[in-house]
Amino acid sequence: MVGFLLCKEPTLLSDRDKLMALMQISEPGEQPIQQEKKFAIGIDLGTTHSLVATIKDGEVFVMPDENSNLLMPSIVHYGKNNIVVGQKAKEALIDDPDNTVISVKRLMGRGVKEIAQVAKQIPYQVSSHDGMVSIRTQQGEVSPIEVSAEILKALRKQAENVFLQTVDGVVITVPAYFDEAQRQATKDAAKLAGLNVLRLLSEPTAAAVAYGLDKQEKEGIHVVYDLGGGTFDVSILNFTKGVFEVLATGGDSALGGDDMDYVIAEWFLNEARISKALSASDLKLLIQISRQAKETLTEKKNTGITFSGKAANLTRDIFNQLINPLIKTTLIACKKVIRDSGIDLDEIVDVILVGGATRVPLVKEQIKTFFKKMPLSSIDPDQVVAIGAAQQADVLIGNRPGDEMLLLDVIPLSLGLETMGGIVERIIDRNTAIPVSKGQEFTTYQDNQTGMVIHVVQGERELVQDCRSLATFELKGIPAMKAGVARIVVIFQVDADGLLSVSAKELTTGKETQVVIKPSYGLTDEEVETMLRKSYEHAGKDVAARALSEEIVAGKQLLMQLEAAMKEDADALLSEAEISVLQEAMKNLFKTIEEKNRDAIRKAIKALDEASQSYAQRRMDTSMKKALLGKNVQDV
Amino acid sequence: MKKAGVGVEKVLPFNFKLNYFELFDLPESFAIDLKLLRERMRELQKQCHPDRFINSTPQEKRISMQYTVFVNEAFTALKSPVTRAAYLLKLHDVDVEFEKNTAFSAAFLMQQMDWRERIENDCSDEVTQEIESAENETMDTLERLFNKPDNESLLEAKELTRQLKFYEKLRNDL
Numbered sequence: 001m002v003g004f005l006l007c008k009e010p011t012l013l014s015d016r017d018k019l020m021a022l023m024q025i026s027e028p029g030e031q032p033i034q035q036e037k038k039f040a041i042g043i044d045l046g047t048t049h050s051l052v053a054t055i056k057d058g059e060v061f062v063m064p065d066e067n068s069n070l071l072m073p074s075i076v077h078y079g080k081n082n083i084v085v086g087q088k089a090k091e092a093l094i095d096d097p098d099n100t101v102i103s104v105k106r107l108m109g110r111g112v113k114e115i116a117q118v119a120k121q122i123p124y125q126v127s128s129h130d131g132m133v134s135i136r137t138q139q140g141e142v143s144p145i146e147v148s149a150e151i152l153k154a155l156r157k158q159a160e161n162v163f164l165q166t167v168d169g170v171v172i173t174v175p176a177y178f179d180e181a182q183r184q185a186t187k188d189a190a191k192l193a194g195l196n197v198l199r200l201l202s203e204p205t206a207a208a209v210a211y212g213l214d215k216q217e218k219e220g221i222h223v224v225y226d227l228g229g230g231t232f233d234v235s236i237l238n239f240t241k242g243v244f245e246v247l248a249t250g251g252d253s254a255l256g257g258d259d260m261d262y263v264i265a266e267w268f269l270n271e272a273r274i275s276k277a278l279s280a281s282d283l284k285l286l287i288q289i290s291r292q293a294k295e296t297l298t299e300k301k302n303t304g305i306t307f308s309g310k311a312a313n314l315t316r317d318i319f320n321q322l323i324n325p326l327i328k329t330t331l332i333a334c335k336k337v338i339r340d341s342g343i344d345l346d347e348i349v350d351v352i353l354v355g356g357a358t359r360v361p362l363v364k365e366q367i368k369t370f371f372k373k374m375p376l377s378s379i380d381p382d383q384v385v386a387i388g389a390a391q392q393a394d395v396l397i398g399n400r401p402g403d404e405m406l407l408l409d410v411i412p413l414s415l416g417l418e419t420m421g422g423i424v425e426r427i428i429d430r431n432t433a434i435p436v437s438k439g440q441e442f443t444t445y446q447d448n449q450t451g452m453v454i455h456v457v458q459g460e461r462e463l464v465q466d467c468r469s470l471a472t473f474e475l476k477g478i479p480a481m482k483a484g485v486a487r488i489v490v491i492f493q494v495d496a497d498g499l500l501s502v503s504a505k506e507l508t509t510g511k512e513t514q515v516v517i518k519p520s521y522g523l524t525d526e527e528v529e530t531m532l533r534k535s536y537e538h539a540g541k542d543v544a545a546r547a548l549s550e551e552i553v554a555g556k557q558l559l560m561q562l563e564a565a566m567k568e569d570a571d572a573l574l575s576e577a578e579i580s581v582l583q584e585a586m587k588n589l590f591k592t593i594e595e596k597n598r599d600a601i602r603k604a605i606k607a608l609d610e611a612s613q614s615y616a617q618r619r620m621d622t623s624m625k626k627a628l629l630g631k632n633v634q635d636v
Numbered sequence: 637m638k639k640a641g642v643g644v645e646k647v648l649p650f651n652f653k654l655n656y657f658e659l660f661d662l663p664e665s666f667a668i669d670l671k672l673l674r675e676r677m678r679e680l681q682k683q684c685h686p687d688r689f690i691n692s693t694p695q696e697k698r699i700s701m702q703y704t705v706f707v708n709e710a711f712t713a714l715k716s717p718v719t720r721a722a723y724l725l726k727l728h729d730v731d732v733e734f735e736k737n738t739a740f741s742a743a744f745l746m747q748q749m750d751w752r753e754r755i756e757n758d759c760s761d762e763v764t765q766e767i768e769s770a771e772n773e774t775m776d777t778l779e780r781l782f783n784k785p786d787n788e789s790l791l792e793a794k795e796l797t798r799q800l801k802f803y804e805k806l807r808n809d810l
Contacts, residue, residue: 169690198690243678396690406682433687433708435701495701496686561693609694614670620703621651624683 047230097281109181140461257357538563
């Protein structure tokens, strides 16, 4: 698809003049206007560290903070009157650990009961209401989504400070093994941070992109072994002709380098004979010390640990013994994913290492033994994910027209419905290519039944109680009929971000039923709106003004997109009558934007959307045909 | 715009009325060139995937999503022997009825029981090989049957497809 042509904004012309100028279809033979590059960034939102990167003039830039650090600690400190993120928050960890949140990624999309199973030690004070975790700070209770939003805001600021440009779009990475609830939480955090998310990208796929686009890398089957701070992913990808296709993915979204720190901490408590339970703040401190010990042991054969007046000496041998079970767990996941992908071990071209924890010597050794290959880490394992994300952001925002790079991902865990007796009926299998859509038919069991509740879960087990509850979907407005007569088709759609949406229709009447979503461990749309409102009010911004400006931006965007499209092929695809109908609707939208009437703008956007439906269809058909037959629009 | 691979030239302007084989310009048969299937899927995705429409109008984004879902659905169905056979049956108006607990032949059931017993007695490797060769035999027969799909052949194909699914499940459980 040829990239859209955008006008460079002349600063002296009024808005109206600019748009009116665009309204004239260009003469054949006229030079197309140079496309201005947009500022797109890639964010690696990690458990322990986060990074932000971009592509400028074909080169990768990982953007540093004011102290030239590339890695920003994923730590947020809630002071009495302020919020601090990153290195400064890490310093606050020593003085005020109770109000300093670390590893919030482990809490995203999770309930309190799950946290207890997931992390052996929880160095926070958590509370729950309706199942979702929240963290107690001196500024009140905060949701993990709000904490993550603070990190994202800080990263965006970091990027904007370096290039003095506003961010137009971002690709945020998530563990491939993140389930729907965890992904949705990440997207909600981005929304709170005011970011335009181009795509949620799987971390292993991002790493594959970074290596693949390095031109040194051969085509074929690649394995990405990604051991991050709190999550483990292993993905098998096929890379050929610019297309990265995930064949299968596996892992553990509650296993990571952090766990190595925990086992060291536990070992120390044992060695030093400290049997009394530690406070949350002392625990946080001991974990930091343990982490340092782990890192030292990468180079040295032993290291001393001092805490609470006691000391112990940790050798590399003991450390290896402590972490061996953890690594074995990752190799079991590797076996499973190889089986799922259907490939043979000897088909693998390369094994790519991602995540700081892969620096641990025993990890590298065991990977080499298992895959019978020397794993690659030529691109810094801490930066590789952000780099890949930046590459994709650059392509998606349109800075590389004609670039054929494409990422085809899969859903990591099966989706199912709860049926009689608490059994899971599977609708979508794990490792199915996304986007994907499946329909399921239901009927009513009572006369005049107008509603229905569907419980969606994610996981591989047979019983609902052993899977993750994602959400309940309430269907309302089923036309009243005798029991068993209604035919309700429910469509489950998973988009390219791995997010689920549900729609329902009653077939005999053709009536769409209303679907009300109640996420099990997430926020409803209303709750996100409330949080957004809270944050605007906190920042002193006028809520109504913000809502209006959002509509205006949406309206202007639609106008510009249509303008660009019509400039290309309105003459070839539309009759004069059709063109004038469209232009009428566009003029109407433009008028409502000028009048700054929010409701009118929304109505006008909807009207223009509908009016351009068949034009859009024709464009798609033509461009597909054109691409497939290698011809020009004019020749069709 | 790059010219697509040779076979894809023959594909009509993309539409939902195509069956899965037509979509990928592959012959309607049980035997399939998996490499070619994958190549054609990639070529189609390069044109229709939502990532190509990030800056497009909401209408175009919706259509792109629908096209891509269709391509994925078709690819997933044709990629594996069981779903491919089930789809071929569907094209001939035969419902494979996986969910129905229609009885299998006694011989088939005996074989299953024998295998499961031997798996419990630690003969997994041997059994895996036997299952694989039974699968290959079944697939060869299916190929023959679908090449001459009269009523009798289709009924037999239905039975064999259901058996093939059994073998697949057994191998996955191992």
